[in-house]
Amino acid sequence: MVRVTITQVAARAGVSVASASRALNGLVASPETAAKVRDAARELGYVADATAQSLKRGRTLQLGFAVADIGNPVYVEMMAAVEQVVSASGYRLLLSSTGTSSSSVDVVRDLGRGYVDGLILSPLRVTDELLTALAAAPIPFVVLGRLPASADFDTVRADSPTAMRLVVDHLVAQGRRDIAFINGPTDTTPGVMRRDGFIAAVDRYDDLRTRHVDAADFTIAAGYDAALPLLDRPDRPTAVVAANDLIGVGVLRAAEDLGLQVPADLAVTGLDNTELAEVVRPGLTSVDLGAKERGRAAAEMLLARIADDTRPARTVTVPPALVVRGSTSASIPAALQRPEPIDEERAHG
Amino acid sequence: MVRVTITQVAARAGVSVASASRALNGLVASPETAAKVRDAARELGYVADATAQSLKRGRTLQLGFAVADIGNPVYVEMMAAVEQVVSASGYRLLLSSTGTSSSSVDVVRDLGRGYVDGLILSPLRVTDELLTALAAAPIPFVVLGRLPASADFDTVRADSPTAMRLVVDHLVAQGRRDIAFINGPTDTTPGVMRRDGFIAAVDRYDDLRTRHVDAADFTIAAGYDAALPLLDRPDRPTAVVAANDLIGVGVLRAAEDLGLQVPADLAVTGLDNTELAEVVRPGLTSVDLGAKERGRAAAEMLLARIADDTRPARTVTVPPALVVRGSTSASIPAALQRPEPIDEERAHG
DNA sequence: GTGAAAGCGCTAACAT
């Protein structure tokens, strides 16, 4: 198929390209001209070239979403929410996976190339290098995740301290006094936030025994490996707080392999409230950190920033919600542990 | 930050924009000029504008990935594989979610706007309208999924018939003779392919009893709802073949709620071999349809097509692999297959 | 090897 330009449309309609452009964009044009141009465009199968429009208009109608780990269910949920808002606003979504922290900086640097009008960035680690790059970013952006107080950027974040308080209070209410925290890598922002949150949460009690283990990664396998030695000893804890659901499932598996009954012998909690928490048995008590809400909020914030780049930087914090399942509470009836009735978001795509 | 153009770089280097362009792109240039230009670019923080380059070069270095349901773990896996290949080849990945079949057509039509150099499309339903739009597509594309034989397009697909044979043979080998198939919606391509595959697979035996149920959707909830009435009766089947893992997990939940032991009372299989199959208890026997391989193959095929648009259309079929877990085989160690019973007595003791 | 100039396809002044 041959590419048809506005020049050809104009020629066929017998008007100038300017008139053709105006007619096609619904600007001033006599009804007569408008009709001729519309017909010519239709007959020729004309569609405006996006690149040329972008160059001329100075905006691409593209937004970027840079995320450390596509594949992590939490990011997938965010991405889906972002995509929805973005496409509903007439923008296209550009995805980039930034495995390492340095490539995250690369993404920000690349912003100068002008292929997106804005960026949502969810960095695993916030380095000074990244902050510097962001401060110099030539286009609007929103950061998903915690930033140092000194960084005055648009941000959407979860509330780890509250999440950890919810979890710890719940476990204490269930009579647990010996609580281990299995964290992911502490050189990541979530790792630090969740650790600090846990410490602050347990510090409000003075009759708790606590211990800390770092899993090698925020994965099931790493959670399993970290839990096994912790649980395979006489003085094992009576509860484990996992830094995310994947680690939590690893803990459940380790308990299973050691013949421990959950929750009788051991209570386990996760974080993120992914579908995984709903699906495993016993169901994994978890805290919903509002991935979907964060994605939506970030996308809307970015659009608002694009519309008005003078507004002061904002930070939105999405409140967490505890979801109790069988891994901490034997009183949850089996019937409540089955899948949520429906997920309409997905059904309607 | 102000946008710096090649004109400014050229001015600073004391050369023409043409020379600057050549130097920056590693074309002919005296070492002297090259150095001056490079220095000027660095000092000014110059990065070439992607839109202008695209317009001039006639290619955007962007590829599209259009998928019906971001959020479905299978597509996420594909997407991650696609992203890897695409970004490694210097392209950016543009994501579009095409909930309905009609928006899938819209995506193809939009190809004429020229904001991508190629498209990977994974349509849930292949309509004539879509095929027509594809036939008229102005740029290269690859379809992920089965197409009618009449459509001579580049395609990557799974092998549902073989997958179903693997599953059925396995169940028969386990002594199951009464096998129910719980499908997703049959107005989708996967729905049709999996149904036909199942029928062909069981037709090779003449001592099987089979039945068919359609779940409302390829989801856990729909699988649960479809399984419940099927299993809650004296003449329930001894095995259920689910059309994907999500439905399979729904079946496991239904069996659990009805007090059926899996696999003793009922064998269950899924399809796709997502992480879910690994994580539930008992583990869900499933067939790996090679989502990652399909994503990678599709991306590579698209790049090859872009490089040479005269090559004949190809179809790559990724072979499936059976992964046996506790939901069909009692010989899988007990610790790995038994659901955790909710033991209320223990809660007191 | 280098510079002047054309032009990718489009929009937006600016005249008329």
Next chain:
DNA sequence: ATGTTAGCGCTTTCAC
């Protein structure tokens, strides 16, 4: 309301 013209920022002939 319409046409002419000047670019958006870049690459690439084409002369020299």
